[in-house]
Amino acid sequence: MQAFSFVLDVLMPPRCFLCGQLVTYKSGLCPDCFTQIRYIPAEASCPLCGRPYEVTTNAVCTQCLAHKPRYTSARAIMVYDDISKRLILPFKHADRTDMTPFLAQQLLTFGKEQIAKCDTVMAVPLHTSRLRQRKYNQALLLAQYVAKKTGKTLLPDALVRVRATKSQGHDSATQRKKNVQGAFAVKSRANLKGRRVLLIDDVRTTGATLDACATALRKAGVQEVHVLVLAGRYHMPV
Ligand SMILES: [Zn+2]
Ligand SMILES: [Zn+2]
Incomplete structure (x- = not known):
């Protein structure tokens, strides 16, 4: 070999x-x-949504104070900008699955504390129609790698996207929220009670998708949902 x-x-x-x-x-x-690459230091970010700050502080941001997220905490490893976009888009849309080890390693290295809080690894799912089109779920590739390296339980299909949502590229925060409401569900046979879930995705945009996933997971008895994404887009004012 x-x-x-x-x-x-x-x-x-x-x-x-x-x-x-x-x-x-x-x-x-x-x-x-x-x-x-603009890495976001854990010690200079909002502990709830992962929003980066210019100074070292873990104060909860005004956005989270106004609308507390449904997930327990979220951490983005890097800022979603032109550089990280050029890394993530080919991985997501252009069959560059060979990038999985490098990208997953970023999660393992810089998201260590977030990973340590959890016993179960899950990925934000794609709807079956989108999965057929893309052939793979990029978030699941990352989750598989992280679960394998950490020995934590991977639940690859307990959370499902029951409704196909339109692509959200240019939508406003309110539109996105509406778009993903009720789009996720937990399979009835999945036993998630009391679990502390690490929910992995490639990009956080407004957080609406992650919130919708967390709502479904909590309804199924999940105790804590800790989000870990490669890149975060935080365009709203602090
Ligand atoms: Zn926040
Ligand atoms: Zn280079």
């Missing part, structure tokens, strides 16, 4: 996911691209 991967490296030497220049390790970014 090792010899096989050596041959592969010679034929297709590893390249930086962003700029394409040759790198010495199997998967990842060159040092230049790596430094362009």
